[in-house]
Amino acid sequence: MRISATLTIIGTFLALVGAPASASTMSAVCKDVQGLRVDDTGEKLELDQDRLVDVSWAYTGDEKTNQGALILQSSKMAGGQPSVEKALVQRMASGHWSFVSILGDAVWVHSIYPATGRLLVTQSTSGATGALSGKMMAGKCKVTMRQAGLVT
Secondary structure (H helix, E strand, O other): OOHHHHHHHHHHHHHHHOOOOOOOEEEEEEEEEEEEEEEEOOOOEEEEEEEOOOOEEEEEEEOOOOEEEEEEEOOHHHOOOEEEEEEEEEEOOOOOEEEEEEEOOEEEEEEEEOOOOEEEEEEEEEOOOOOEEEEEEEEEEEEEEEEOOEEO
């Protein structure tokens, strides 16, 4: 399935879930992103700690257009180079924002919870053999909300 078709399907799903009536934009800078990585070794699932060291990830999303951008910096051990990714964005009825992006062969879902300043990231992909591989990580964020000229 083509990437654009996949994003269209995901966008349709997120639109059906619903969002609050008042449109707004959100930006966030998140750090201390850490959690678990899982890989299928063929015999068992292997769990390892995963952590981004001395980096931050930045997000911006527009509820009206459902579009956003992510600036993702890799850890210094991985070269520390940032990449800018486009994302499909949905503000959920409960108030958190979800960003869906495809990076290489991986689908990423980044959910930011403005009320608590938290980030939850999931990644699903496959290893070189096509086996299950993924991550679930959390971080701390400084979130800025803008709505009809108001900044919170």
